[in-house]
Amino acid sequence: SAKVRLTDEEWRKRLTPEQFYVLRRQGTERPYTGKYWNSKEVGTYVCAGCDAELFTSNTKFDSGCGWPSFYETIEKSRIIEREDLSHGMRRIEVLCARCEGHLGHVFPDGPRPTGLRYCINSASLGFKKKEK
Numbered sequence: 001s002a003k004v005r006l007t008d009e010e011w012r013k014r015l016t017p018e019q020f021y022v023l024r025r026q027g028t029e030r031p032y033t034g035k036y037w038n039s040k041e042v043g044t045y046v047c048a049g050c051d052a053e054l055f056t057s058n059t060k061f062d063s064g065c066g067w068p069s070f071y072e073t074i075e076k077s078r079i080i081e082r083e084d085l086s087h088g089m090r091r092i093e094v095l096c097a098r099c100e101g102h103l104g105h106v107f108p109d110g111p112r113p114t115g116l117r118y119c120i121n122s123a124s125l126g127f128k129k130k131e132k
């Protein structure tokens with residue numbers, strides 16, 4: 001789908017201050033404080049910035065890290081991965097491919113079948129509950 005490109009002023013109008021800090025300034029919420037870290041609801045997690053569908057609840061797992069964790073994206077093309085050398089370590093940052101909002105990081109210590117752990121900030125996500 002089409003890229004979403006807005007000015008900082010437009011993003012500030014669209015997002016809460018915490019969402020702006022995480023999505024547009026590569027911030028991180030404190031562990032165990034986000035809306036979705038312990039959620040067990042069934043549905044789809046979307047980008048809080050542009051509503052792109054990113055993860056499903058059936059790939060969510062409790063990694064013990066305090067942030068929502070997923071072992072797989074809905075579709076690999078919906079995210080961008082790039083090297084992040086901030087904070088004195090090498091990590092792989094995960095961004096929304098549609099709006100390039102910062103979501104979190106991906107680590108190679110997740111469960112089967114992928115072995116990946118997408119560690120995602122709740123502030124960067126929205127949720128669409130599955131209709132019964």
